[in-house]
Amino acid sequence: MSDSPARSQKAQKVLERFAKKLNRQMVGSLLACVHCGMCTDACHYVLANPGDPTFAPAYKADQVRRIFKRHFDWTGRVFPWWVKAKSVYSDDDLEQLKDIIFGKCTNCRRCSINCPMGVDFATFNRMARGLLVSVGVMPEGVAVASKDQWELGNQMGVLREDYLETLDWVSEELRQELGDPNAGIPIDVMNCDVVYAINPREIKYDPRTIADAAKIFHLAGENWTMPSEGWDMTNFGLFSGDDDLGGAVARRLYDKVEELRGKKLVISECGHGYRSTRCEGQNWGGVDVDFEMESSVITMLRYIKEGRIRIDPFKNNKSYTYHDSCNNARSCGLFEEPRELLQIVCNDFREMYPNRAENYCCTGGGGAMSMSEYSAQRLKSAKIKADQLKATGAKVVVTSCHNCVDGLTDLIRYYKLGMEVMQLVNLVANAAIVKEKVTAALP
Amino acid sequence: MSGLLHFSEHTLQEAALIFMAIVYTLRLRWLLRFKAGRERQAPTGLPETSKARGIIYSWANIAMPWAMESTRTKVFVYVQFVVFHLGVAASIALSFIIPYVPKLLELSFFVRIFQIIIGTAFLVGILRIIRRVKSVYLRAISAPDDYFSLALLTSWFFLAFLSVPNSTAGGEWHLIAFFLLTAFFLIYVPFSKISHYLYYPFARYYFGKTMGHRGVYPIKHFPEIRR
Ligand code: SF4
Numbered sequence A: 001m002s003d004s005p006a007r008s009q010k011a012q013k014v015l016e017r018f019a020k021k022l023n024r025q026m027v028g029s030l031l032a033c034v035h036c037g038m039c040t041d042a043c044h045y046v047l048a049n050p051g052d053p054t055f056a057p058a059y060k061a062d063q064v065r066r067i068f069k070r071h072f073d074w075t076g077r078v079f080p081w082w083v084k085a086k087s088v089y090s091d092d093d094l095e096q097l098k099d100i101i102f103g104k105c106t107n108c109r110r111c112s113i114n115c116p117m118g119v120d121f122a123t124f125n126r127m128a129r130g131l132l133v134s135v136g137v138m139p140e141g142v143a144v145a146s147k148d149q150w151e152l153g154n155q156m157g158v159l160r161e162d163y164l165e166t167l168d169w170v171s172e173e174l175r176q177e178l179g180d181p182n183a184g185i186p187i188d189v190m191n192c193d194v195v196y197a198i199n200p201r202e203i204k205y206d207p208r209t210i211a212d213a214a215k216i217f218h219l220a221g222e223n224w225t226m227p228s229e230g231w232d233m234t235n236f237g238l239f240s241g242d243d244d245l246g247g248a249v250a251r252r253l254y255d256k257v258e259e260l261r262g263k264k265l266v267i268s269e270c271g272h273g274y275r276s277t278r279c280e281g282q283n284w285g286g287v288d289v290d291f292e293m294e295s296s297v298i299t300m301l302r303y304i305k306e307g308r309i310r311i312d313p314f315k316n317n318k319s320y321t322y323h324d325s326c327n328n329a330r331s332c333g334l335f336e337e338p339r340e341l342l343q344i345v346c347n348d349f350r351e352m353y354p355n356r357a358e359n360y361c362c363t364g365g366g367g368a369m370s371m372s373e374y375s376a377q378r379l380k381s382a383k384i385k386a387d388q389l390k391a392t393g394a395k396v397v398v399t400s401c402h403n404c405v406d407g408l409t410d411l412i413r414y415y416k417l418g419m420e421v422m423q424l425v426n427l428v429a430n431a432a433i434v435k436e437k438v439t440a441a442l443p
Numbered sequence B: 001m002s003g004l005l006h007f008s009e010h011t012l013q014e015a016a017l018i019f020m021a022i023v024y025t026l027r028l029r030w031l032l033r034f035k036a037g038r039e040r041q042a043p044t045g046l047p048e049t050s051k052a053r054g055i056i057y058s059w060a061n062i063a064m065p066w067a068m069e070s071t072r073t074k075v076f077v078y079v080q081f082v083v084f085h086l087g088v089a090a091s092i093a094l095s096f097i098i099p100y101v102p103k104l105l106e107l108s109f110f111v112r113i114f115q116i117i118i119g120t121a122f123l124v125g126i127l128r129i130i131r132r133v134k135s136v137y138l139r140a141i142s143a144p145d146d147y148f149s150l151a152l153l154t155s156w157f158f159l160a161f162l163s164v165p166n167s168t169a170g171g172e173w174h175l176i177a178f179f180l181l182t183a184f185f186l187i188y189v190p191f192s193k194i195s196h197y198l199y200y201p202f203a204r205y206y207f208g209k210t211m212g213h214r215g216v217y218p219i220k221h222f223p224e225i226r227r
């Protein structure tokens, strides 16, 4: 892999690791692009920055592809200029690549489902992120969150005492709200039917979602628990492309569920957490798990269908629309259940267009909310989402993702849309009928 | 028929075909040396989605312009794609018909159909060149290989169009040029973007498998687009 001019150590490492990261899927995607440009309009960055080709998915993909071509493709190795193959040499080259693969793409996969050739740019963009991260080239926020997740077991640096204390006062408030001394959050109970894992954002900024989930589990008579350790279902490995981190974080949670001999892991509403834990973690960690995993959206819908909780939709009396998280919809196929649930718990649901697997990113995906250096660019590209939201005429946008809550809140403020952002758990808890208390799980 | 035309129609084509087959075999072996990623997790999504259905849907996508927003909203570009590739298929077929079943070209309706397909593909080729040069997005992603391949294919359509009647009444140059260019393609294609037809079934297979396993493919619900 010799190349002139002289190459920095970091660039050399990136190239060495590139070779190890390639698999057949990725090579297929790297080879199959015909530069047709059909994916261009699929990207919210392009739509918000008309005329700037550096935001086009194929252009961004080519910044990674040209390295592949220079080192692995026969034409690129012999006649690099003919296919625009180019290697990386300096730390500056890596910094420039960083600004594209972290700063100009949220890995939302919208271009992937719009490519006639089946090129999955988002997947190899994540791989490229991992290569840069392996040599310490990454946005500051990614470095901080990754470090916290490695060291403290959660990406927001929540300490064990703070976590347990929060669950404690949430339990206390729930007992008061329901007037039931048995209500609360069971911690580390063995052999439960459900082990519930959350996003650290819920502890830090949004404990209401924990209280609402606890209320729903209680009303459904669920035999459930939350772990005292290994409770973070989010995974910065998805954003940073670091499979080692991804695998370690996922295993921490899997191990805890196994230790508690839980029958099912229920994952609170979070797109990237759901994708990482349910769909990617086993692959990153190289493990198979024996228990079931599901999104709390599916759990709540089941409780309603089984009659374990009853709903009064008139309690949610505003107009609601639904934003599909990219990770839920485009990478895990979770788009019908949230709609079904939303239509049960409210009376005025307004669809957003396009939607489901074709929905636009909240623009805070792919870890973008942690990359403050690209905030201006992110908010500019959020115009597409803002227009989508506005067109619904709804007062509230509901989403099943904590990351999207932050992304949407930010853009709603920026574009002065005056909308509220909620999660399904808030609406279900609000609409749940408390009077007739259910004390045992139905068969 | 001159010796040069006979050589171009037969010996040269056969040698070029053998070369292409060898190169493609090597390429496929190289591609298959990369290990295929594995999805350990249980499937997600609705029961009507699965790996197998995802793969079939993904392969069939190319013939379902409604299935992707990109093709649904750019119908004219999609039609161009179809015509262009029909032109490729017809021109390839012609390179076998002329040397091996020339009798077919004595049927005037057959000649007409081939000329219409290849002639329209030539016009699409011109449109595609203009689009590639004019669009700021396409210019930014285009390499010399993109321009060269497109220009060459368009010229090939032109020569194929002239060669369809298989007539040497006005001279042999168009037939010789068509076969020389065909042979050049057979040798050049594995090293150019035109070899995408070898890779795209792979890319689509794996993408479809992933999306099927994850409950996204087949997409049942095509949302109305309101921009
Ligand atoms: S990624 Fe796909 S849609 Fe985009 S330019 Fe390449 S082949 Fe065309």
Ligand code: SF4
Pocket: A042, A043, A044, A045, A056, A057, A060, A104, A105, A106, A107, A108, A109, A110, A111, A112, A121, A122
């Ligand atoms: S993955 Fe999303 S953000 Fe990235 S280039 Fe594709 S459409 Fe744009």
